[in-house]
Amino acid sequence: xxxxxxxxxxxxxxxxxxxxxxxxxxxxxxxxxxxxxxxxxxxxxxxxxxxxxxxxxxxxxxxxxxxxxxxxxxxxxxxxxxxxxxxxxxxxx
Numbered sequence: 001x002x003x004x005x006x007x008x009x010x011x012x013x014x015x016x017x018x019x020x021x022x023x024x025x026x027x028x029x030x031x032x033x034x035x036x037x038x039x040x041x042x043x044x045x046x047x048x049x050x051x052x053x054x055x056x057x058x059x060x061x062x063x064x065x066x067x068x069x070x071x072x073x074x075x076x077x078x079x080x081x082x083x084x085x086x087x088x089x090x091x092x093x
Contacts, residue, residue: 040093042086049079
């Protein structure tokens with residue numbers, strides 16, 4: 001579980017509620033072998049788009065006496081993308 005999704009300061013009531021839900025889920029999973037087959041999880045991640053040059057695109061013919069070409073640093077573009085994946089016991093849904 002990612003730290004950003006879990007509050008760092010929980011009240012006693014919130015801790016007790018999380019404990020009771022966890023115990024209930026554990027009891028369901030131990031009593032019903034097909035319980036986890038009904039669970040679908042999801043995950044998302046954000047990232048920036050990049051437009052890297054391939055090795056072929058960046059290579060140039062040059063004479064031995066010519067100076068080396070300067071490569072620009074790869075910079076982050078304005079394109080921000082999200083990838084969301086849902087999966088169960090069998091794999092991606």
